[in-house]
Amino acid sequence: MSETDLKNNLLPPPRHIAIIMDGNGRWAKQRGLPRTAGHAAGGEAFRRIANYCRTLGVKYLTVYAFSTENWKRSEEEVAGIMRLLGRYLREALADMEKNKVRFRFFGDLSKLSPELQKLCMDAQNRSADYDVQVNFCLNYGGRDEIVRASRAFAADVAAGKYRSEDLTEELLSSYLYSADVPDPELIIRPSGEKRISNFLLWQSAYSEFVFMNVLWPDFSPGDLDAAIAEYHQRNRRFGGT
Ligand code: FPP
Numbered sequence: 313m314s315e316t317d318l319k320n321n322l323l324p325p326p327r328h329i330a331i332i333m334d335g336n337g338r339w340a341k342q343r344g345l346p347r348t349a350g351h352a353a354g355g356e357a358f359r360r361i362a363n364y365c366r367t368l369g370v371k372y373l374t375v376y377a378f379s380t381e382n383w384k385r386s387e388e389e390v391a392g393i394m395r396l397l398g399r400y401l402r403e404a405l406a407d408m409e410k411n412k413v414r415f416r417f418f419g420d421l422s423k424l425s426p427e428l429q430k431l432c433m434d435a436q437n438r439s440a441d442y443d444v445q446v447n448f449c450l451n452y453g454g455r456d457e458i459v460r461a462s463r464a465f466a467a468d469v470a471a472g473k474y475r476s477e478d479l480t481e482e483l484l485s486s487y488l489y490s491a492d493v494p495d496p497e498l499i500i501r502p503s504g505e506k507r508i509s510n511f512l513l514w515q516s517a518y519s520e521f522v523f524m525n526v527l528w529p530d531f532s533p534g535d536l537d538a539a540i541a542e543y544h545q546r547n548r549r550f551g552g553t
Contacts, residue, residue, distance in 0.1 A: 323544050326497035328372035332511055335503030335527030348392030353529035355396045364533040372445045372493060376511050380453035401431040414442040418489035419452030454513030461487035490515055498543045502526050520546050
């Protein structure tokens with residue numbers, strides 16, 4: 313890898329990038345706006361970055377849109393985020409044939425409104441044959457995902473489908489929301505926080521983490537280039553030498 317390649321990002325991008333879209337609230341506060349305005353700007357940043365990922369040839373983009381802990385926020389803020397997601401999915405469904413993006417949802421959707429659940433299912437079903445994939449983590453928690461996977465495996469053991477000693481890392485992976493999706497090579501968290509916050513706990517075992525000081529609504533294609541350049545500079549050894 314040469315300096316020029318790094319500078320121009322000529323190296324292939326990671327196949328799978330995951331992002332914790334953090335900093336919407338602070339972005340709004342700095343402007344004296346309600347938190348929902350920060351989420352709306354965060355939604356715009358998501359569109360920008362999802363389009364850019366497609367241009368770069370990133371195959372999978374996973375974003376943390378709503379965690380199992382986010383229900384603790386005010387009713388108004390939760391409703392605002394749900395409204396934004398609903399609007400986005402309605403638009404995505406209308407533009408489905410043009411954009412050709414495959415949607416998957418990681419999380420327990422049963423707690424969402426019936427209308428939003430239906431939009432999620434429609435988006436997932438109608439896009440199943442497309443190639444570039446966006447995974448929305450919605451009412452998602454990494455620990456919750458592993459508990460659910462463990463329960464489902466235990467149920468299959470009880471039903472006689474497996475014996476407990478059949479469990480391998482691959483088999484457990486197949487019970488996760490992310491079944492069939494390769495692990496993310498790169499996880500980006502903007503906004504200056506340096507935590508994983510219950511995001512993709514299993515899948516991030518060997519991911520490179522890039523923490524950035526920009527707030528998510530301000531996140532630009534240039535910031536993504538910088539994160540990818542940083543990723544390429546790391547020496548990924550997977551526990552070897
Ligand atoms: C974290 O920032 C962000 C969220 C909890 C919500 C993320 C949701 C969106 C970006 C909108 C979703 C819509 C689409 C179309 C993708 P924070 O509120 O915790 O920020 P703070 O730490 O500055 O308070």
